Amino acid sequence: MNFIVWIVVGGIIGWLASIVMKTNAQQGLFLNVVVGIIGAFLGGLFLAPLFGTGTINSDDFSLSGLLVSFLGAIILLAIVNLFRRRSAH
Template sequence: MGILALIVVGLIAGVLAKWIMPGPDPGGIIVTILIGIAGAFVGGFIVQSLFGGPRLTEIGVSSILISTLGAVVLLAVYRLITRRAV
């Protein structure tokens, strides 16, 4: 997946993850994109390693859903870490 495609999928996945898990998370559009991009890596790892699923190679519904799954996982972990720190 090219850099531009990764950014587009990351943006979509980050927005969907924030929509699924609304809350007072810090950051604007840049942080949302970064969470989505990191979610693409996490979601891809989860699907490929644990379930033997397809590789993320292009922009499509499956890559967006997998990236969103990863972004939701990252948001959940982030909230667990920050909740315990306070």
Template sequence: MTILSIIIFLIIGGIAGWLAGLLIKGRGFGIVGDIIVGIIGAFIGGFVLVFFGLAGLFGASIISAIIVAFIGAVILLSIIKLVKKM
């Protein structure tokens, strides 16, 4: 993994986490929190798409990576929100 790929990974995670934070909580979680949520969301989104057989649906562009990470981040934040209500 090169430094450029790490930077792109962090940017995608930050964008996805920020968008998910806006959707679920109404605001973001700061730069570090958004990146963490986005990166974990990317793993969750990738797993969910593979599980349902939709892995090839989005392709291999940066936009598709943001969409997959966003889907996973929304799932993650929804689960966290449900757990906090209990």
């Protein structure tokens, strides 16, 4: 059951991050889930130690865990956008 909740929450986090980064029109449901889960992983590596919290990947469904996962997803989309702009030139 945790896996299903992890997928759903990852999808919501990825979708919200794509709205903030204005990439929502380019992404579908699958990419939103992937961005949410990988973003939570990045947030866990880089941001969780700074904030002293976990992420959705570490079964921390607290507000701070969701926020760190969301920030990780935004960072992931910013990195992807940076590489997309470079390859377009």
